[in-house]
Amino acid sequence: MFERRLYFHVDWLLLGAVLLLAVFGVAMIYSTTYVIAPTGDHMGKEVMPQVYALVIGLVALLVFLAIDYRLLAEYSLLIFGLLLLLLVFVLFKGQTQMGAQRWIPIGPFHLQPSEFGRIAVALVLAMYFGENRRGAKNPGDLIIGGVLCLVPLLLIAKQPDLGTAVTLLPVFVGVAFLAGLRLRLLGIIAIACLPLGLFGYKFALKDYQRQRIQTFLDPEQDPRGAGYQTIQARITVGSGGLTGKGFRKGTQGQLKYLPVAHNDFIFSVLAEEQGFVGVLGALGLYLFVILRSLEAARLAKDRLGSYLVGGIISGFAFQVIYNVTMSAGLAPVKGITLPLMSYGGSSLIASLAGFGLVLNVRMRRFTN
């Protein structure tokens, strides 16, 4: 399955950058969860699970690298169906944490199927548009593609996990765009979505979700409540300065002014402790990873590979951009993790597996 010569075509630079980001993530999680206690300082309980997830993620990356993506695409409907099954299972049997039902406990681990949604959707969409001669120019195909994306999206939103659900949209848009979706059509969809969005805001969103948006627009109206995170995020980032407060020296994260800093706000902690220099470094790595991946899409041997990479990387780029914007208090607080760096095993494993596919496509550009 894995030919020796493919080894020489692995994009080591991309792999290196991805691993570097994941290691940075572990370091930042270590820093922000470090426990200072009268009984003795010690490492936070979040660090080791993240390290295990990194190892498992590397295995996943190898698996998704080794199996020819065309073979995977053949089974994409099966994989997609499996995902839907898991999502339905989660809705009924999942574990509830912080008011949301997202997890399936597997031994000591908690699997979050929604995180794997992007890969499954990217596979199935790439497969659908890649096989289709007409690409995404035909509105009928577009609707079928949209439905393929919307079904898991609604299942995830029902958990409720709007943040993760929304990340499926850029996957669809990315694949469709590369498959020839007309910009005019995209504009029409966007305009059509506006009243839908307003309707959704009024009727479909839960109170706390509406409040998040309101307080983002004016955080000072409730500085202790929902606006708190936005204000604290800005303070965290701004107080970092040029070179930051130093590793494990960030006060905002260490003293828990920023809630769940190791999770959604890991980039704020990085900005606080490593400063603007660290921010530029991390942003540079992410940009490199995205551009390099898009390069892989350009080099892909077939449309399937190109769309697959495009879908995966669109979701990834959207997550990175949204999370970084939110980390600086410039976007409403949503449960959108920073891929590769945020705490969370499923997220890390899914991201690495995704890059396995990206490397897979690039590596097999010369094969038949």
Place this chain on the structure above:
Amino acid sequence: MSTNLIPDDRRSLTVRLSVVQYLVAAIFVVLAVGFWIFQIAQHEKFREMAENNQLRRLPLPAPRGVLLDRNGKVLVENQDTLNIAIVREQTKSVGDVLHVLAAATGADEAQLRDTVNRRRREPSYRPIVLIENATQEQYIAAWARRLELPGIIVEEVPARRYPAQEMAAHLFGYVGEVTIAQLQRPDYDGVEPGTIVGQAGVELAYNKMLMGSDGAKTVVVNSVGREIKQLDMQLPTTGRPLQLTIDEDLQKATEDGFTAAGFNGAAVVLDPSNGEVLAFTSRPAYDPNAFAAGIKPAAWNALNADALKPLQNRALQGRYSPGSTFKMAVALAGLEEGIITPDFKVHCAGSATFYGRPFACWAKKKGGHGTIDLRHAIEQSCDVYFYTVANMLGIDKINKWATLLGLGVKSNIDLPNELTGLVPSSKWKLETKHEKWYAGETISVGIGQGQVSVTPVSMAVYMATLANGGTRVTPHLLKAVSDGVGWKPIDPPAPQSRVTIDPDKLQAIRDGLWMVVNAAGTGGTARIQGHDVSGKTGSAQVISNQGRVAAQRAGKGGDLRDNGWFVFFAPRDNPTIAGVVFLEHGIHGGNAARVAHHILATYFAKLDAKPLPPPPTHEDLHLDYSDPYAKGGPVGSGGGH
């Protein structure tokens, strides 16, 4: 199944991928600029905000200086108490927390709200004390429900403790939260709202010295307000200990005397040589401990509503007719003005007529005192004698000498809110009533009735001045101040006035005062074997005879019994103690003399290094409850003996 890219497709794809690449790169540039604005351009602002997030300056209250008596015994001290406070920033709903706290501790919710409301402008990290001096039960109740009480903390703070409870309450005064009015005064500069300051008595008079200065600590707190570490600590400076002139044994004897007698009133005992206050009381009293950690409104209202006015410092603020105790002032005026000599005699037939009006002597029923000289007139407290001398003197000469002896003027004791008594003069009447003084009005003044009113403390000064030969000493309470290393004695304040009195003339009055106690006089109950106590009783009407009859007819209640005075100094030659015992509605001056007896007995026992006499019982005092009015009806306009 997979479709290889055909060149046409590839071109379109390349264009679209480039679009995405440029788009992503542009967004990243925007993001970098955004971070540049926050982290570089506005860094200073956010750095400060982060510091404010985590640094807290918390006051460390300074214990007040302790109060010691003249022998170094502790009179007032501090003890740690538990305060339940709220840190508003640690709670999302102050209202809910107060509700739960009120339910748990039995505190009044409306009052808790009020407390928070009053201090809502202060920084939200600063604790607001809700329940001062919390009981163990309240503390346990709050602790048990701590999960429902975010932001509620328990602080251990030094609070004032008055071990002797009601003893000398008016002297010590009490402490309380600084008032808004006080905060606006320049002498309260630098005092933070919520600080405990003196509000009465010595606590108020010497607040600055007693207060010390609060310390503060700067701590790092996490987002839920838990203290993570301490950065910097300024220890509080304890207030300076003060040594008072009070003698605890004598003070206790005074209180015991009043307790046994069961009367309200006041007593002030001085060292006549320098004005040091040896004992000072006002009854009824209050327990200053109730104020120490914030008085409950109910208790405060009860104190204010009490008809007996326990908050009034009778020694400084009560103004009463001196009755016969005023006679020495008239005698001294007569002697010094050359109107009479000690041998000047008057015939007392039980009453005398002045300006067409009869004035009775208290001894009218036994036919008067007969022909009597000054010494015996003082001893027997003969009213007719002093009507006569007063009439010869006129009001203004009486006023002059009474003032020189300390009556009708402030003593300027180092306690707040002293009131001035009144010794009338023609000038006073013209100024206040725009009328001329009638000679007939002087007659009653001669026996300390009529317009004359005095405060007990001024009576003590009066006796001290007679005792020391004319120096109107300033009564004072502060003997020494500790500067942390050693005691620094405080010089007694300068006398208010000094007058040279002819020793022979003064001696005649002193002889009379000695005879009051040690011969056939009215103050025999104050006699102490082996010690020459000199003194004078006085019984002063609180209402005119006609008024009393009218009140009785109208069935109006209220205590109308005479006030009882006893003023004294001892020993007769070179006196070392002088003072006054005033019994409100004490009926007879002799009853006051019985209380004074216990004070003097204690004083001399201490002087002689003998065991102190035990506190007297009520029966020991053999008080005279016979009401002169109940027996024989009115005894003329004067009365008093």
